[in-house]
Amino acid sequence: MRTVELLAPAGDLNRCKTAIRFGADAVYIGGQSFSLRSRASNFTLADIEEACLFAKEYGSHIHVTVNMIPHEEDFEGLETYIKELERVGVTAVIVASAAIMNIVRKVAPSLEIHCSTQLSVTNAQTANFYHEELGINRVVLARECTLENVREITKASTIDTEAFIHGGMCVNYSGRCTLSNRMTLRDANRGGCAQSCRWEYRLFEKKKEITTSKTYFTMGSRDLCAAQELEQLIHAGVTSFKIEGRMKTEYYVASVVSAYRHLIDRILEGTPLTEEECNFYQKEILKGENRAVCNGLYTNERGDNSLILHMNSDQEVNHDFIGKVEIYDPDTKSFFFRCRNVVKVGDTLEILSPKKENRNFVVEWIQDEDKNYLEECKNPMRFIEMPVPFEMEPGDIIRRISK
Amino acid sequence: MGKLIISVNTKEMILKSYEMGADEVVISLNQCSFNGLKKISLEELDSNIPVSIFFNCCIFPEQIDEYHSLFEKIQSLKIQSIYFQDPIIILWAREFNCLEKCIYRPETLVTNQMDANWWYSRGLKSVSISPLITLEETLHMIRNVPNSECVIHGHLMMSYSKRYLVSAFTNHNDLPSLRNNYDLTIQEEKRDGHMPIYEDENGTLIYTDFVLESFNELPILMKKGISRVFVNGEFLKDEELLDALSIYKQIMEEKDVQNQIVSFFEKYKETSYSKGYYEEKTIQ
Incomplete structure (x- = not known):
């Protein structure tokens, strides 16, 4: 039977162990440096080592995000850190910089390199380019890809693909947004994103205001929930299915991972999911969610219904x-x-x-x-x-x- | 001496920019360019006049055949540079033997010399340094990256979305379409600046409320050996753009332009000129 990877987020060791116990095949975590969610990156090297040992007991794996877009000073200590990640048993690092990819290949050749979604890979030729020129083992596809795009890229790519299935979505191409830099001087590409896209804005045409006090312009995206698309994504040949949310609670991790674990296992049984089953699993997944969700751009190329156009979520928490x-x-x-x-x-x-x-x-x-x-x-x-x-x-x- | 490059909104501005001293003029084409410049069709271009092109969309599988064909077509022009951010362009450039014309410009991703040098060593003409770093960091990169380019003037691209953000708003509120409208700005509720926002068939872009200017910094950049400096034309009036270009050209020729700079700021006092991130280090 074909296996696929359920990849869960964890902001600390406790949540990491919970994700593994509830069925994550791999967990991605951030160290205290070099990661993109600075406030969710609490793992010391000792924590990472413990996470690797715990994962090994369960046949699971640890991936570490090293996905900042580095400035010159950010390279200090990087080689040592990468070597340590290899030593403590990390399986893969998630990287968005060619320079860091080269360092990983040089100092820790047994670590897999997963190309971060920050690089916005939207076609197979680009995925293969990164594989051939930088030795990446896997590409995390841009969240802008449709289901059909994912299918075509996965088919034509020489490396494994990873797709997001759940959690927060950037409204802009990842890595290309500097709203936070401008509004707060916090560098979105080095872990400081202030989520300025979710703030309220006024829209003008020349001097004339188009917005009113009741119709603010907002850009925040609903969260992704791809439960309805997961069966097709699995059949498309995607290797790994990623849940976003290193800032999320232990309850969220347990609840969402558990529900997706059941759904994936059911799909891998081989018989097609019925609509009723699909709805059941989606409902289970959403028990752990308290934000409005959408299916991203998988079936709706421009995500027309994926924006939060008013400040209140339309999703009620019932658990x-x-x-x-x-x-x-x-x-x-x-x-x-x-x-x-x-x-x-x-x-x-x-x-x-x-x-x-x-x-x-x-x-x-x-x-x-x-x-x-x-x-x-x-x-x-x-x-x-x-x-x-x-x-x-x-x-x-x-x-x-x-x- | 380094090259002075400018991006422009109209066909007429191509020749005017050359007359004013530009070494290269960059335009946006329908389809393959994703920025706030007004688009020019391939048919409008004179194949005898040198031009550079933004070929900087993220390219999706269903667009590959069309864009590959367009990439082949532009080879018949007198192309000086091709600005890109999707590495598929490197593969196409190898196919059409034009890699030495290609410039990697992902706006936000080139913030250190090791990354810049890796991209440059693919055989490219140049790599565009991100304008999100300080002047000191920029100077360090210029010293260590051959033929590097940096943006010295204009609104800076601040976000890049595949989604139709303006249309989502107008549709939600039953308002007329504002697609392809170059007169839109947004203002954050608690801040003063107006940020240009533009939506076309490729998605939505937002630019900084401020306009970067580097009249005093250009001599410093030149002293460190900058090869290429770029003036962004998005959302700026032609006259203002040409006036700025003229001053930069004279600075590159080591002429005294202090009085012209004073007059420039007096003439364009409505524009929010700024030093951008030169002295403002972003935090993590």
Whole structure:
């Protein structure tokens, strides 16, 4: 059976382990330098080494983003860092600079080089050019590609392709936007993007204003959700499917990765997905999402419906993150966790466990640390216990499905 | 002496720019150029007059045959330079033996000498240094990258989208189309500057509210050996553009132009001239 890679984001070690436990074949992370999400790049080398060891246990892999567009001073310490990434067991680095690609080939030849979406590859000839001239092993396709583009590029490319399937989208070609540089002096190509595209603007034709106080001009893109296109992307021969979101929470990582894992496994069974199944998986994926989504430019060349033209998201969150199981006691058939959102007796909760179907139960009782019975728990991070009619594992995710 | 290059909006400006001292004149063609210059059709061009071309779209699979054919057609012109950002152009240039005319200009991506030298060593004519770096960084690159080019004047491209951002807004609000309109600007709600925004069939572009000028910096760039300096013509009036070009030409000829510079700023005081990122280092 053909295998494909589900590639998840992680902003710290905890989220990295969660992504792997919930079915990510690989996780991409950022070190403390040289990465494009400076605020999401918390991995020390020791963390990266631990992530690699953890990934190895699960047959998973770690990719590290080294995808800044470097200025002269950014090369300081880079060679040492790249060598260390190779030493600790990183599989691939994601790179957007020819100079950095050359350094990787020279000092760490066993590391795979994945060409970042920052280079906006939109045709197979360009992908092959980077392979032949710089030795890249994989190309992350520009998010501007349609499904048909992805199909053609993958077919004609001599290297593996990677496509985004979920998460935040730049409204502009990645790497070519300097709105943030101008508005805030924060360099979008070196990890400082202030998301100025999501701000409010007034539009003028010569001196005449076209916008009104009710119709601001905005450019923010809805998030991508390619659940409906995933089956076609897999059949197009794409190797890796990337979820965006190194800034996202552990709950988001667990929820979205778990849902895509189930969907990919179902597609790889071979029989075509029914519309009903597809809708089911999409709904599962969106339980972890709280922003408006679209299918990007996959089926709509210009993304006509992909913009947020008003400030409020039209997506309602209907599932709350309640917590993560810390202890399961098989003798008492109960579990302990730190409560993240209000939960009360009578609520129906859903448990996400790696490689299992989601399971529901109704809360029968709640006890605090002093064994006092509670009708509801309102205090964030309070350590509580409740019974459950099935077995669980530490790390399982608890969320509400009814209020 | 280095070369002075200018991009222009009309066919008439090609000859006027040469008369004013430009060494190369760059135009945008229908289809393959993606910037805020007004487009000129291939048929309008005189094959005896040297010209440079922006061939700088991201090229998608369905466009390859058409653009390859266009690339072949432009070989019949007296082409001086071809500005590109998609490396597929390198492959086509090898096919048509015109690599030595090609200039890599991805606007934002060339910010260090190692990257610039890698691209230059593909056999290109030049590499355009990103205007997002400081003057000091630019000078360092000029010293270390042969035949490099830098933008010294004009609005700077700030974003580049495949999406029809203006049309999305007008459609959403039931307003008439503003496609191919060169008179549009946007203003961030809490800031003063007006940034030109332009949409055509290739997508949407936004430019800086300020207009970069380098009258005092050009002698410094020349001293460090800059090979090519570029004046961006997008969204600037022809007269203003030619006046700037004339001053730059005289600076390159080491003439005293201080009085002309004073008069220039007085004449065009409505334009937001700025030193861009020369003294402003962006942060991570």
